[in-house]
Amino acid sequence: MHTGMLKASAADLDPRGALNSGRGVCMMSTSWRDKQHPNLINFMATFLAANSYRLNFLSVSPDFIFNNGGTSVAFVFETNWDSEKEPAVFSRVNTLKRQFKHLYVVVVLPTGEQIESFNQSYFKYGMVLGCPTFVPVCDPEMGFEKIVKIAHARGVCKQQDIITTMRNERAQAVQCMDAFLRVLTSIPGIDSHDANALAQAIGSIEAIAKASKEFILENTDLSTEKAQRIFRFFRDPQYYLSPKIN
Numbered sequence: 711m712h713t714g715m716l717k718a719s720a721a722d723l724d725p726r727g728a729l730n731s732g733r734g735v736c737m738m739s740t741s742w743r744d745k746q747h748p749n750l751i752n753f754m755a756t757f758l759a760a761n762s763y764r765l766n767f768l769s770v771s772p773d774f775i776f777n778n779g780g781t782s783v784a785f786v787f788e789t790n791w792d793s794e795k796e797p798a799v800f801s802r803v804n805t806l807k808r809q810f811k812h813l814y815v816v817v818v819l820p821t822g823e824q825i826e827s828f829n830q831s832y833f834k835y836g837m838v839l840g841c842p843t844f845v846p847v848c849d850p851e852m853g854f855e856k857i858v859k860i861a862h863a864r865g866v867c868k869q870q871d872i873i874t875t876m877r878n879e880r881a882q883a884v885q886c887m888d889a890f891l892r893v894l895t896s897i898p899g900i901d902s903h904d905a906n907a908l909a910q911a912i913g914s915i916e917a918i919a920k921a922s923k924e925f926i927l928e929n930t931d932l933s934t935e936k937a938q939r940i941f942r943f944f945r946d947p948q949y950y951l952s953p954k955i956n
Contacts, residue, residue, distance in 0.1 A: 734778030734865060736763045736858075742773040746789065746850075754854050761858060772806055772813070774857060778865030784810040785857050788817045789850045793827045800835040803842065813842040814860055816853045890915060897943045904932055908940075919944040 736758050743751055758765050763776075772784035786803060807813050819825045825846070832844065845860075847853040893915055894905035911929040912918050918926075918940065926937040 737766050737768045737775040739770050739773050740767050750850050776861035778861050783812040783861045783864045786815045791824045796831040807842045816845045818853050819846045
């Protein structure tokens with residue numbers, strides 16, 4: 711039984727119950743569509759709408775391309791396995807896997823005879839396990855549900871990777887800023903306010919180290935005494951190596 715909706719956690723849902731991270735675009739090949747029964751196309755359109763995907767019909771090389779969560783996933787969808795067409799199918803798969811980083815092949819195999827035929831063909835044409843991934847299913851509706859779930863999962867993984875990268879970059883930025891403040895506030899008489907003013911007006915430690923006393927005075931609200939201390943700190947080893955009275 712096909713429910714027509716992907717299973718989602720509460721975090722994936724907006725107040726109307728639609729999948730937030732599942733939203734994307736499904737591009738269906740017009741040539742593939744024209745070979746299918748209208749009832750199957752209607753099922754797919756309904757299933758996509760229920761899961762917040764926009765459906766476009768285009769002339770594309772794979773049967774489907776999903777753009778979801780910042781990543782593209784391509785699919786070959788064989789709804790009626792025929793051993794007589796196997797050379798064309800595997801030739802096409804070999805071509806597409808060189809064009810698409812994420813490619814899946816979904817094959818409808820409702821009978822034992824078709825399963826046996828497919829297994830023989832898979833090894834006959836030298837397919838490598840997982841390159842691309844083949845997904846056998848019992849019927850076309852189940853196959854399309856698998857396609858949407860795979861595309862959705864790929865999109866979620868991509869979003870999680872982006873969030874993780876942003877968090878790591880933010881943590882590194884905070885660490886860099888902490889180190890920046892520690893260096894500048896180690897100069898006698900320079901506090902956090904002064905350090906932040908220098909960061910905003912001049913920038914990096916390297917830039918501050920090269921700045922003249924006059925440049926510091928012109929671009930910050932620091933006093934002449936503080937500007938002189940900063941200038942000496944980066945140029946006079948005897949100054950920054952001498953003991954400081956706290």
